[in-house]
Amino acid sequence: MIPTPDLSHLTSKDYNLVYEPAGPHLPLLDALEADLETLKGAEPRICLEIGSGSGCVSTFFARALVLLYICTDINPHANRATQATGRQNRRLQRRPGGIGGAWAGGWDGMEVTNKFLEQVEGLLSENGRFYLVALKQNNVPEIRERMLQRFQLKSEIVIERRAGREYLYILHTSGRDRHRVDMKMWHL
Amino acid sequence: MVRLITHNLLACHVKGCNANNFPLEFRNVELEIREAEFNPDFVKGFLPKIEWKALVDTARQLGDTSLPEEQPEMLDDDFLKNLHHVLLEIHVEEGAMVCPNCKHEYPIASGIPNMLLAEHEIA
Numbered sequence: 001m002i003p004t005p006d007l008s009h010l011t012s013k014d015y016n017l018v019y020e021p022a023g024p025h026l027p028l029l030d031a032l033e034a035d036l037e038t039l040k041g042a043e044p045r046i047c048l049e050i051g052s053g054s055g056c057v058s059t060f061f062a063r064a065l066v067l068l069y070i071c072t073d074i075n076p077h078a079n080r081a082t083q084a085t086g087r088q089n090r091r092l093q094r095r096p097g098g099i100g101g102a103w104a105g106g107w108d109g110m111e112v113t114n115k116f117l118e119q120v121e122g123l124l125s126e127n128g129r130f131y132l133v134a135l136k137q138n139n140v141p142e143i144r145e146r147m148l149q150r151f152q153l154k155s156e157i158v159i160e161r162r163a164g165r166e167y168l169y170i171l172h173t174s175g176r177d178r179h180r181v182d183m184k185m186w187h188l
Numbered sequence: 189m190v191r192l193i194t195h196n197l198l199a200c201h202v203k204g205c206n207a208n209n210f211p212l213e214f215r216n217v218e219l220e221i222r223e224a225e226f227n228p229d230f231v232k233g234f235l236p237k238i239e240w241k242a243l244v245d246t247a248r249q250l251g252d253t254s255l256p257e258e259q260p261e262m263l264d265d266d267f268l269k270n271l272h273h274v275l276l277e278i279h280v281e282e283g284a285m286v287c288p289n290c291k292h293e294y295p296i297a298s299g300i301p302n303m304l305l306a307e308h309e310i311a
Contacts, residue, residue, distance in 0.1 A: 046237070
């Protein structure tokens with residue numbers, strides 16, 4: 001069991017501006033934890049998280065795997081929160097923490113996801129793994145079909161669960177093309 | 189955090205800017221050195237992902253001349269420690285990264301790079 005990161009530096013004021021690390025994050029953390037040994041075996045070097053919010057997922061994972069974590073979010077408050085969470089926990093753990101950034105592109109649900117999926121195959125390394133957090137209303141069977149037909153990405157549902165008001169899916173797919181990013185997390 | 193390890197992975201992504209778009213050039217930077225725990229396995233493992241010339245040139249522009257022009261075959265501790273310092277301990281806190289090709293400027297504020305593009309610049 002990986003210890004939960006210290007988020008005491010974030011207040012309710014922050015949570016008005018970024019997603020609170022509850023509910024939707026937990027299934028992703030569970031999926032990553034379940035795959036931890038496999039992930040370690042693949043010797044990844046880089047993890048790219050798109051939509052990092054409070055930074056809790058990457059920071060949590062940094063406790064188990066020493067990687068370069070690149071976190072992006074279109075929301076500048078989230079960039080700052082991610083950076084702060086990384087720093088807060090690096091002090092405690094003495095490990096490389098999260099990195100703030102920004103994701104280029106508008107926020108328009110599936111439109112952005114589609115654009116991203118076009119690039120996934122080229123971005124993932126040969127042993128790369130890609131985790132996608134999707135909501136039921138995103139039409140998961142359709143996402144999987146499109147990933148397969150348009151992008152030749154075979155996916156599986158690793159977790160499917162109600163989290164608060166949302167019904168969430170964690171999809172997983174593996175890269176085949178050689179490139180420089182080893183792992184990705186993507187929140188819809 | 190903009191460290192050289194991250195900078196080494198960033199290229200300009202403006203629509204149509206596909207050549208000579210790497211590495212981005214640092215401008216008007218404010219640096220901070222922050223000690224990080226030395227992990228030789230991490231540094232060694234990351235080496236194959238590094239664009240060596242871009243890293244050495246950028247480090248030199250920022251005033252660090254500890255890395256050799258050519259990547260050495262023998263990875264001794266001194267070399268790995270220098271590499272560790274260049275990759276992970278030099279933080280660019282303020283300034284900008286400019287594309288050598290299209291001159292697009294990606295600002296850095298409080299250590300966070302803004303890679304967002306305007307609508308008409310997105311591919």
